[in-house]
Amino acid sequence: MMKANQKPKPHAPPRPLFSCGFFRRCTQSVLSPTSPHQQQPRRKPTTTSSSSSSSSTSTSQSFTQWRFPHHLDPTPSTAPPPPPPPPPPPLPVTTTLQETFQIAELHLTSVSESDKLLALQLLERVVVPDPPSDPTCPPGLMRCLVSCLRSNNKIVTAKYVTKILLALCLAEGNRHVAVEAGAARAVIETAAGLEISAVERALAALELMCTTAEGAAEVRGHAMTVPAMVAVMARLAGRGREYAISILSIVYGKAGGGGDSGEEIAVAPAEEVARAVALALEGECTARGRRKGAQLLKTLEEYGRLDLSQNGT
Template sequence: MKTNQPKLKTTTPRIPLFSCAFFRHCTQTALSPTTSTPPPLPHAPPPTQPPPPHHESSSSSSSNTSQSFTQWRLFPLSNSPISHHSYPHPKPQPDPPVQPPPSNASAAELFHLAELQFNSGSGPGRFGAIQLLERSLVPNPRAASDGGSCPPAVMSGVVASLREGLARKPASKVLLALCLVEENRRVALEAGAVTAVVEALTDAESAVAERSLAVLELLCTTAEGAAEVRAHALAVPMMVEVMGRMEARGREHAISVLAVIYGNLGDGPAVAPAEEVARAVMLALQGDCSVRGRRKGAQLLKILQENGRQDLNQEER
């Protein structure tokens, strides 16, 4: 009896159609619709992160893309044109500090440094010039006379500073120190010191007003200064007003200025009636007043009495 035995099939190994390593690499790294990075070239090193598998869903890919876009919006790259590091805002450069003059500097050198600061055109520069003159001239006013009279540019800067808030106090000190030198008084008049001082009295504090009145009295020692003060419309009203609120030295300077105004009226411009000014002077003398102020006040009352009689005689005629 013959038994049928199963025939054994001999299997021969199949050789892949593309056995070349180049084609095998290409078939394994083919692009898919969800692949975000291109395949590297054969000779390039393998990527650090493998591409996502082909079975990844489109929703996951869309989520990753949205997350990447959000991170780019919130955290821009340093080389991005909208980064704040790309266009830095320039910082304003402060004015150079004022260098104090040497201890042996002459008045000409001091005025030259101050003129440079005034010509800078900036507020800190002008204030620095005032501080420079204050440190050098206020302790020793006669030092300003070593190099002749004060330059007009420097005097104009000092007079203009009487109208500036922070510089008013040191400017009043510097102007008084300059006007103590007789040669500087005409320079101050040409710079408009009379108008600046009278206007500064309207809202000046006590110390500034007292120094300003002293400057006005010094300017009245010249014929041009006395005529300019006499012609100013606000000179007499301001002198009457400050006599009621100033201390002894302030009243003394105001009375002296009024004595100059009424002492040589002549045919000049009309001023306040002598009777009203006399009442204000008598009220000022009843309070705190210096010895010189009382002597000047007595002289002023005599002048006002004579002017009053003269006015009465003219009215009778």
């Protein structure tokens, strides 16, 4: 029993569950990489709290750097790009046309594409503004032009080649040279892949080549002539459509110097060609093209009846 004058002992305060200073600090303020640190009362640093604080700070910085990476400076570099190399100087224009042909042929036989382009530009400057009537284009130069038309770089070279070929074919002597060099076959086989302006000039040159007997025979005997002309006729208008109709008339008719030579004629079904021609005549076409188209439709009608009568016998 307790004595009457003895006071009861005060109970000691309950001991906290964790006495770690770091845990006590964490419970007082929640650390977050996105919230500002609250001002804490100044404490006397100890070894344990210093190491814990350093660990907590490095952890917070690591998390912040991972969550919010440093971005590169989006400002573009102010250094100017290197200037492109200067284009080669153009080939000089010589005093005679034959010398120009020789220089152009020499450069067109080179393996360098830039040399070929310079030669085509030289011929364009000399031949196109003033088409020559004499002397005749050398066969070697004409073969080089045909090779350029067939090259993989048609988009660049065809613009020059078709201009030069048309200007040269204005002279009758050059039409024979062009056909012998394979220009007629090259135009037929590449027309579908040329741009509008280039294919119009190519067909104009082909029509001029067909004024020779060998040119008309080449066009009639080529299996791709009719499908190629039908395809480009749908793309073209005006004079381009007129040229395509004229070449089809040469295939099915006796125009162009072919005569009754008896050469083999490669044709498509007359009904399909007639439908394509009639559709072309409904659009934009020249007066000459409409006259040739009307004559071609009559020829195709007779040709179709001839085929039917032959099949019936």
